[in-house]
Amino acid sequence: MSSVYFISDIHIHDDKEKKAQIFLRFLHFLEEQRTPATLILGGDIFDLWLGAHPYFKNKFKTIVEKITKLVRSGHTIYYFEGNHDLHLKPFWQDQLGVKVYSDPEFFLFDGVVVRFEHGDQMNPEDRGYHFLRWFLRTPPLRWLILHLPSWLVSAIGNKASQMSRQYTDGLRDEDKIREFMRDHVHRVFEQRPFDVVVHGHVHLRDDYTFEQDAKKVRSFNLGSWDHDSRILRFEHGKWSWLDLT
Template identity: 25%
Template sequence: MKIKRKLEIAVISDVHLGTYGCHAKHLLTYLNSIEPKKLVLNGDIIDIWQFSKRYFPKSHMKVIKKLMSMASNGVEVIYITGNHDEMLRKFSGTSIGNFSIVDKVVLELDGQKAWFFHGDVFDISVQNAKWLAKLGGYGYDLLTLLNRGVNWYLEKRGKERYSLSKKVKNGVKGAIKYINDFEKVISELAIKNEYDYVICGHIHQPKIQYFENKHGKTMYLNSGDWVENFTALEYQFKRWKIYNFNQDKLAPFIVVDDDEDMKIKDLIAAITIVDQAEKKKKLKKQ
């Protein structure tokens, strides 16, 4: 029998469904291994910027169906919009059963205030030159596709995986400064607004770090991504930790390929199940 890990909250972000860089099977393995009360999808889950009808594998569709299934089974799923899925912001405030779409959310966790948002509002390149940010997104997607080929070769040779995008980012001083500035600005704003935790994504850099200034302190958390880091944030027993898929293969939950024809009708069916579950709850209350 597969025993799932019970969590108060799980946070994932920057999945980028619909792109070559997305590792949907890794994410499905993770989602199959946990039983959270709340699941926070902290932006860029579906990459609408780079969406193409020619590329949306069944494993990507299965992730969406899995999320709908979790909501129908009692998990509170909070979808926070990001820049790559900003089209969903027009639906902010919409709820279907346990599934809701918001731009940001504040939750109380054991007497502490936690501020969740994606983080793109602090990215000047996204706000002032969206076309340049989109161009960078396509380049990043091409780099991760190339990286897949490199890692396939390395694994065949019995060697460790290698991240080209990490190498590029770590080798550029401007990129490191940008990340440090991003973390500092967000943390200072969280302190100003008296938030004990600030949780975001966007920059694909998983981290948990305390920030303190003369006005107070806060804990900055970033959930990373499912393109190169394969990380999530987990909250249980009043503590946060970073989950890293590469350090926990979860063999009993590995997703196996099958011949199932996963089409849009399956997604519609999953959403319908969520809606029906909510209607049944309302009838019972009556």
């Protein structure tokens, strides 16, 4: 099968910043490949994207145009909602043809069972966030986010995004993050096994191999684009990091 690429947590603020340019260069590289690829956008690609508002479509116009071209030329793109980009279906799925997920999903790539999730449900102690996640996805809130005027949504969203960042920065005990991340992986493996699990959200790049139920399992965290720009690639049965920095 063709190559599969996993990207998350770029946190793009606008089309012109360096991270956005690197991402666009990568999308351009995909466009030039002879065989269509599979691209998994793992959430928090944008620092803020809510619903289908023209505000976001205009702000990230060049990226949207590039993704539209990729879908039209046969590439498969999946978008997992993060905690900075949500209620994506009306625009990203219904208009652009990108399949949107808001929960973990299983894929079969070259006979390898891969579980993907954004990763915002990995920390069981994070009860406040789990409530917020549920609340933001209830029908009334969904309706509000989709129908409030763009300026109001972006104002509220920017504030929420700031708070979320302060929260993430405040929690930089890397050993602790690694611990709850790996605990989570063992726990979900018991619910439904896989060969590889890929996640993002905690901004801590990780490549962890373990054995469970006599099976060798691998877990990747995609890290963030704060210091470098890496993409995880699955090609010809092998996993590797692609450094775009």
